[in-house]
Every structure is written in structure tokens, then in C-alpha cells.
Amino acid sequence: SQTIHQWPATLVQPVGSPLSLECTVEGTSNPNLYWYRQAAGRGLQLLFYSVGIGQISSEVPQNLSASRPQDRQFILSSKKLLLSDSGFYLCAWSALAGGYNEQFFGPGTRLTVL
Amino acid sequence: GQNIDQPTEMTATEGAIVQINCTYQTSGFNGLFWYQQHAGEAPTFLSYNVLDGLEEKGRFSSFLSRSKGYSYLLLKELQMKDSASYLCAVMDSNYQLIWGAGTKLIIKP
Numbered sequence: 001s002q003t004i005h006q007w008p009a010t011l012v013q014p015v016g017s018p019l020s021l022e023c024t025v026e027g028t029s030n031p032n033l034y035w036y037r038q039a040a041g042r043g044l045q046l047l048f049y050s051v052g053i054g055q056i057s058s059e060v061p062q063n064l065s066a067s068r069p070q071d072r073q074f075i076l077s078s079k080k081l082l083l084s085d086s087g088f089y090l091c092a093w094s095a096l097a098g099g100y101n102e103q104f105f106g107p108g109t110r111l112t113v114l
Numbered sequence: 115g116q117n118i119d120q121p122t123e124m125t126a127t128e129g130a131i132v133q134i135n136c137t138y139q140t141s142g143f144n145g146l147f148w149y150q151q152h153a154g155e156a157p158t159f160l161s162y163n164v165l166d167g168l169e170e171k172g173r174f175s176s177f178l179s180r181s182k183g184y185s186y187l188l189l190k191e192l193q194m195k196d197s198a199s200y201l202c203a204v205m206d207s208n209y210q211l212i213w214g215a216g217t218k219l220i221i222k223p
Contacts, residue, residue, distance in 0.1 A: 043118075043201065043215035044157070090156055101209055102147065105156035 002027035006091050006106035013113055019064075019078040021109050023091030026072065031093040033074040034103065035066055038088040050074060086113045116140045118214035120202050125220045126192055134187045134200050134217045142207025148176050148187045149201040151216065157201055160187070189219075197221045 003026045013019060025031050035047040046059045048066035056066050063082060067075045074091055088110050092103040117139045126132040138146070145164040149157035163169055163178035163185060175188040187200055199216040206212055 041215075041218075044203075044213040046210065046213075049210070088154075101144075101205060101211075102159050102162065103211060104159070108156050110154075 002093070002104065004091060004093055004104060004106040006089075006109055008109060009107065010110045011112070013081050013111065015083055015113055016080050019076070019081055019085070019111070021076040021089055021091075021111075023074040023076075023106055024072055025074075025093045028072070028093065028095070030071060031095065032101070033068060034092040034094075035074065035076050036090040036092065038090060040087075044090065048076070081113045083113050086111055116204075116206065116212045118202055118204060118212055120200075120214040120217045122215070123218045123220065125222060126189075128192055128194060128221055128223050130192050131188065131190050132192060132219065134189070134202075134219065136185045136187070136202035136214060138183050138185070138202070138204045138212075138214075140204045140206045140212055143180060144205040144207065144209055146176075146178055146185050147203045147205070147211065148174075148185075149203065151199045151201055153198070160200075192221050194221050194223070 006023050033050045036044040037047055038044050048056055048058055050056050050068045053068055064078050088108050090108045091106040094101045094103045119137045147162050148160040150160050151157040161176040163176050166178055168177045173190045178185045199218045201216045202214040203211045
């Protein structure tokens with residue numbers, strides 16, 4: 001069966017510090033991978049998605065970046081965090097083919113920028 | 115633009131039935147998803163509709179009308195553990211999910 005891991009679970013960082021969140025998927029090959037952010041009481045905002053190694057699409061211009069160094073690894077980074085970067089960050093995967101494409105979510109990382 | 119509308123919050127009584135509505139306007143349509151999200155946790159998949167009609171899965175059912183851009187999630191025999199947010203999401207022509215803000219459902223004894 002497929003599993004998706006994210007770490008860390010919680011993170012408190014000062015403004016201007018760097019960020020690295022990691023997501024890995026097990027039990028599947030060539031997944032679509034996604035990074036979402038959810039502000040308190042809000043819906044999911046798609047930040048990045050990837051259909052393959054080294055292929056990243058950005059949905060929202062901001063100070064965040066993403067990389068996919070391996071097939072089942074997706075990393076979210078920032079060089080300098082802003083207060084507005086606080087939120088609940090979710091990684092998700094789905095099967096690569098088009099059509100019915102249910103997304104499965106990792107446990108999330110709660111980031112607080114102070 | 116693309117838009118998904120859901121009520122912000124609903125309250126219901128344990129053992130009762132509740133219907134959560136979702137209306138959408140998207141660039142293309144490749145299916146509608148409902149997810150459940152407990153506070154502080156990740157969303158989990160509940161249902162998928164791509165054709166008009168009702169899909170039943172235990173205590174939960176989901177309905178779709180593509181001509182009206184409308185769906186609802188019906189929860190029967192409500193239990194306290196059903197207290198959560200319910201997210202409606204539509205897959206657009208690019209096979210990307212467009213998410214609603216979610217409906218927070220409060221269950222009272």
C-alpha cells in the first residue's frame with residue numbers, strides 16, 4: 001500500500017530564516033506530487049505541483065520554491081521566511097495518469113513564523 | 115475565474131441528517147470530490163462524482179448536477195466524530211483540483 005510522509009510535524013521559525021520541508025511517498029512510482037498551504041479556517045491553496053523529477057509548476061508567485069530531486073521526494077524551501085508564510089503545509093500525491101485523480105495527503109506541517 | 119462556494123459553518127444534532135451544499139464555476143469539469151478534514155489533520159477522501167446522480171457510501175451520500183454546477187454531501191445518523199470540516203473540490207480541464215474553503219460542521223448532542 002501507498003504511504004506519504006512529511007516532516008517535521010510542527011515548526012516555529014523566526015522571520016528571515018530559511019525553510020526546508022520534506023515529503024516522501026512509498027509504494028507507488030511516478031506520482032504527481034503537490035504542495036498546498038492552508039491558512040487558519042481557509043481552503044487549500046495549491047503552491048506547487050510536479051509530474052516528474054525536476055519538473056515543477058508554480059501556481060502562486062512568492063518567496064517559496066520546490067524541488068523534486070527523486071521520483072518520490074518533494075521538498076518545499078524558502079531562503080527567507082515572511083510572517084505571511086505561517087500556515088498548515090500539506091503534501092499530496094496522485095496517480096500520474098489523467099482522469100480520475102484522487103489526491104492522498106500527508107499528515108502536514110504546521111509552520112509558525114514569528 | 116474559477117469559484118467554489120460552500121457554507122462556512124453548519125450545526126446539526128447527533129442522530130440527525132445534514133446536507134452540505136457546494137456550487138461551482140470552473141474551467142472545464144472532470145469530477146467533483148468531497149473530503150473530510152478534522153481539526154489539525156490532513157483531509158481524507160470521502161467521495162467522487164463525475165456523472166449526474168447520487169453516489170451512496172454507508173452513512174454518506176454525494177449528489178451531482180453538472181447542468182446546475184451543484185453538488186451536496188448528505189450525512190445520515192450523525193455521530194459526534196462527524197464534527198469536522200468538509201471540503202468540496204472540482205477537477206478542472208487541466209486535471210487540477212480547485213478547492214472550496216470548506217464547511218465546518220458542528221454536531222451537538
